[in-house]
Amino acid sequence: METRNSDRPLLPPWALRVMAFGALAVLVGAATPPGAAAAAEVQRFLAFYAGVFSLIAMSAAVVSGLIATERMILRIGHRVLAQAVHRASALVGFTFLVSHFLVKVLGGQAAPAQIVVPYAGPVGLGAIAFDLFLIVVITGLLRPRFASAARPWMWRMFHVTAYVAWPVAITHGLTAGRPAANWVVLSYLLCVLGVAMAAFTRLLVTVKPRSVPRGAPDTMPAATVAGQRTTSGQRQEALR
Amino acid sequence: MRTVTVTGVGGPRLTLGFDRFDRLDLDRHRAMHGGLPAPSLGELVRMVEAADLRGRGGAGFPFARKLSAVARRSARSADGRAERPVVVVNGAEGEPGSAKDKVLLARAPHLVLDGASVAASALGTDEIVLAVESGAAARSVRAAVAERRMPARVVRLPERFVAGQSGAVVRAINGRTPVPPGRRERAAGIGVDGRPTLVSNAETYAQLAVLASLGPDLYATAGTPDEPGTTLLTVGGTTVVEVPFGTRLAEVLDHCEAAAGQGVLVGGYHGRWLDPAAASRAVLSRAGMEAVGGTLGAGIVLPLTPGTCALGEVRRIAAYLAGQSAGQCGPCRLGLPDVVRALDDLADGSGGPDAVRRAAGVGRGRGACFHPDGTARFVLSALEAFADEIGAHRRGGSCGMPVYGVLPLPVPSGEEARLAVDWTRCDGHGLCGHLLPELVRLDRYGYPVLLDFDIPPWMEHDVQRAVGMCPALALRVTTGVRETAVRRS
Structure with a gap:
C-alpha cells in the first residue's frame, strides 16, 4: 500500500512549477529597489512575529488534537475535520518555526548551533522545544506505518512529547528576547486557557463511560448508514 | 496463460486450419482463406446488412450502422480538412471467462487483420490500431503486422474488466487511463486523435473477412435464416468452440463434455444465469437466448458444476x-x-x-x-x-456445500491487500466508516463491519487516509493469501 502511481502523485504536477516560478519571482523581485525594500520589510516582520505566530498555530494544533476524539458534541464528520485542522495547523506552526530561527540565525541574532543545542538561558528552552517538536512532527508524518507495525503504542509514546514541548515553548516565548508586549502575553494566556480547556475535555471523554446507542434495530439502520455516506467531493472538502 | 482447446460444431470458418496448425502465418492463411477482397464501401455495407453482422463484443450493435456512421462522419468533415477515419480492433476481453479473442489473435491474426483491412480500404484509410490484452496475442499480432508490411499500431491494454469498453479502449490508444469516459460518446464521432473511429471486437473483424471472401449467400449457408453465420463461444473458460447460430446449447455442452450442472451462466459476468431446464431448451442465437431469458453477450458459457455452493x-x-x-x-x-x-x-x-x-x-x-x-x-x-x-x-443459514471457486477469475498475485482491524484497540470512533463508506459500515454500537474484499487500486488513496486517521491506530492493511481458502457457506 506504499506504492504511488502516476494517477495520484504526491504533489500535483503543477505544484512544482508554481513553486519554481514563485521562487524565481521573489529572487528577481528582490533585485529591484522597491522589491528589496519589501523583502527587508518581510524580514523585519518575520523577525518579530514568526515565533509568536508559530506558537499560536502550535497551540491551535494542540487544542484541535485534544478535542479530535471528543464524541459527546462532535459528530464523526467534525472529528475528521478536527484531525485535518490539527495537521494543517501543526504544519503551519512548524513552517513559522523554521522561518523564525532561519531569520534569527541569518540576521546574526543567534548562532546556527543554538537551533538544536540547548544552551543555558531562554534561547536554550526554544532549542529544547524545537527538538521535541521535531520528534512529534516526524513520527506524526509516519503515523500510518506505526499502525501496521508490531507495537502501535510506540507512536503514542512519541506523540506525548508534545505535552512537554508546548509549555517549554510558551516559557521560551515569554522569556527570550525583548520583553513581551502586552497583547503577546494576553494571546499566550488565551492559548494556555484554550489548551487547559481542551485537556479538561479530553480528560472527561477518557474518564466518562461512553454511551452506547441501545435499542437500535438488529439490522444496521439504513438512516445511520446513509448519514455516514458522503460523496468523494464532500470528503475532499472536509479535509481542506 | 491457460491452455485453451479449440473445437467446433459444424464446419469451421474462423477456426479453419486450427486442427492442423498452431498459428496460421501469412502463407498458410492465404492458402486457407484466399486473397484479400477489396469491396467498395457500398458493397461492404450491403453485404454486412444482408448477413446482419453484429458486434461480437457483447453489446451486439449492428455493424452496418457503425460502418455507415463512421463513413458519414468522415465524409462530412472532408470538405474543410480531410479527416481520415481510424479502424480500431478491440482485442480486450476483460472477462476472465472469455478466451475467444485471445485465441483468435494468437492463432489466426491474419484473418482479423484481413477484416480490419477490408473495413479500412472501404473507408478510404490505412490507419489501423490493434488493442490487445495478453502477451501471446500481442506477439502474434506484431509478427503478423510485420509479415504483411502494413502500417498498423499495436497497443497493449491492462487486463481489467472495464478496460474493454470501447470508450476506454479509445482513451487507452490516446495515451490516457483506460477507464470509460464520463459521457457516453459514440466513437464514430470522436475517437482516436479526435477523428471518426470504427471500434469493434476482434471476432467481428474476422467475421467481416469471412463474409467479404464468401459473399452473403455462401455466408448464410450456416446459421439460421435470421442470424446467418457462426459464432465463437468460450465454454468453461478453457474451450473455444465455433458453432453455427441456431445450435442447441445442450449440444454444445455435450460436445465439450460439460453438463449444465446447477445452472449455466451465459454472456459472461455481465450476463444471465439459466437454470438447468432453461439451459436444456436454449438455442444459441440472439432470438433463441431471448426466448429463455438469457443473452449471448460475448459468447461466454459457464456451466456451474454440482457440489459447490x-x-x-x-x-x-x-x-x-x-x-x-x-x-x-x-x-x-x-x-x-x-x-x-x-x-x-x-x-x-x-x-x-x-x-x-x-x-x-x-x-x-x-x-x-x-x-x-x-x-x-x-x-x-x-x-x-x-x-x-x-x-x-x-x-x-447455509446449504451445507463449500465454495470451491469454480468460476474463473484472474489468478491472485499475492499482492492483494485487505483492511483489517485490531479489535483490542478499536474503540468505535467510526472515522473509517466515514472515510471509507465503500468498505466499512458501522454497527449499532459504532464499531466497523468490514466487507471481505480486496482493496481495488482506486481505493488505495482513501484507505491510506483512513489508516492514518484512525484515532486508536486499530485500522491497518494486510496482504497475502487468506487463511481460509474454502469457506463453508
Missing part, C-alpha cells in the same frame, strides 16, 4: 465485479459493494432476496458504462436460477 460462487464474482469498477461513478462505487453485502446477508440467512434486488437496482442505468447494469443483471438472474438453493440458505 452456487450462492457463494455468485458472491465471489459479485465481489470481483465490485472491485473491477473504475471507481468513477458513485452509484457503482458505493452500490456494488452494497450488493456484495446483501448477498452475504442472504447467504447467512439474515437477509432476503428483496434486499439484494434493492441493492442491485441502485446502479441500474446510472454510470458512465454498463458495469452496474451488467452486474445487476448477473445477480438478479442468479436469484431466480438458484431459488431452491437460496431457500436452503434462508432456512438454515
Whole structure:
C-alpha cells in the first residue's frame, strides 16, 4: 500500500512549477529597489512575529488534537475535520518555526548551533522545544506505518512529547528576547486557557463511560448508514 | 496463460486450419482463406446488412450502422480538412471467462487483420490500431503486422474488466487511463486523435473477412435464416468452440463434455444465469437466448458444476465485479459493494432476496458504462436460477456445500491487500466508516463491519487516509493469501 502511481502523485504536477516560478519571482523581485525594500520589510516582520505566530498555530494544533476524539458534541464528520485542522495547523506552526530561527540565525541574532543545542538561558528552552517538536512532527508524518507495525503504542509514546514541548515553548516565548508586549502575553494566556480547556475535555471523554446507542434495530439502520455516506467531493472538502 | 482447446460444431470458418496448425502465418492463411477482397464501401455495407453482422463484443450493435456512421462522419468533415477515419480492433476481453479473442489473435491474426483491412480500404484509410490484452496475442499480432508490411499500431491494454469498453479502449490508444469516459460518446464521432473511429471486437473483424471472401449467400449457408453465420463461444473458460447460430446449447455442452450442472451462466459476468431446464431448451442465437431469458453477450458459457455452493460462487464474482469498477461513478462505487453485502446477508440467512434486488437496482442505468447494469443483471438472474438453493440458505443459514471457486477469475498475485482491524484497540470512533463508506459500515454500537474484499487500486488513496486517521491506530492493511481458502457457506 506504499506504492504511488502516476494517477495520484504526491504533489500535483503543477505544484512544482508554481513553486519554481514563485521562487524565481521573489529572487528577481528582490533585485529591484522597491522589491528589496519589501523583502527587508518581510524580514523585519518575520523577525518579530514568526515565533509568536508559530506558537499560536502550535497551540491551535494542540487544542484541535485534544478535542479530535471528543464524541459527546462532535459528530464523526467534525472529528475528521478536527484531525485535518490539527495537521494543517501543526504544519503551519512548524513552517513559522523554521522561518523564525532561519531569520534569527541569518540576521546574526543567534548562532546556527543554538537551533538544536540547548544552551543555558531562554534561547536554550526554544532549542529544547524545537527538538521535541521535531520528534512529534516526524513520527506524526509516519503515523500510518506505526499502525501496521508490531507495537502501535510506540507512536503514542512519541506523540506525548508534545505535552512537554508546548509549555517549554510558551516559557521560551515569554522569556527570550525583548520583553513581551502586552497583547503577546494576553494571546499566550488565551492559548494556555484554550489548551487547559481542551485537556479538561479530553480528560472527561477518557474518564466518562461512553454511551452506547441501545435499542437500535438488529439490522444496521439504513438512516445511520446513509448519514455516514458522503460523496468523494464532500470528503475532499472536509479535509481542506 | 491457460491452455485453451479449440473445437467446433459444424464446419469451421474462423477456426479453419486450427486442427492442423498452431498459428496460421501469412502463407498458410492465404492458402486457407484466399486473397484479400477489396469491396467498395457500398458493397461492404450491403453485404454486412444482408448477413446482419453484429458486434461480437457483447453489446451486439449492428455493424452496418457503425460502418455507415463512421463513413458519414468522415465524409462530412472532408470538405474543410480531410479527416481520415481510424479502424480500431478491440482485442480486450476483460472477462476472465472469455478466451475467444485471445485465441483468435494468437492463432489466426491474419484473418482479423484481413477484416480490419477490408473495413479500412472501404473507408478510404490505412490507419489501423490493434488493442490487445495478453502477451501471446500481442506477439502474434506484431509478427503478423510485420509479415504483411502494413502500417498498423499495436497497443497493449491492462487486463481489467472495464478496460474493454470501447470508450476506454479509445482513451487507452490516446495515451490516457483506460477507464470509460464520463459521457457516453459514440466513437464514430470522436475517437482516436479526435477523428471518426470504427471500434469493434476482434471476432467481428474476422467475421467481416469471412463474409467479404464468401459473399452473403455462401455466408448464410450456416446459421439460421435470421442470424446467418457462426459464432465463437468460450465454454468453461478453457474451450473455444465455433458453432453455427441456431445450435442447441445442450449440444454444445455435450460436445465439450460439460453438463449444465446447477445452472449455466451465459454472456459472461455481465450476463444471465439459466437454470438447468432453461439451459436444456436454449438455442444459441440472439432470438433463441431471448426466448429463455438469457443473452449471448460475448459468447461466454459457464456451466456451474454440482457440489459447490452456487450462492457463494455468485458472491465471489459479485465481489470481483465490485472491485473491477473504475471507481468513477458513485452509484457503482458505493452500490456494488452494497450488493456484495446483501448477498452475504442472504447467504447467512439474515437477509432476503428483496434486499439484494434493492441493492442491485441502485446502479441500474446510472454510470458512465454498463458495469452496474451488467452486474445487476448477473445477480438478479442468479436469484431466480438458484431459488431452491437460496431457500436452503434462508432456512438454515447455509446449504451445507463449500465454495470451491469454480468460476474463473484472474489468478491472485499475492499482492492483494485487505483492511483489517485490531479489535483490542478499536474503540468505535467510526472515522473509517466515514472515510471509507465503500468498505466499512458501522454497527449499532459504532464499531466497523468490514466487507471481505480486496482493496481495488482506486481505493488505495482513501484507505491510506483512513489508516492514518484512525484515532486508536486499530485500522491497518494486510496482504497475502487468506487463511481460509474454502469457506463453508
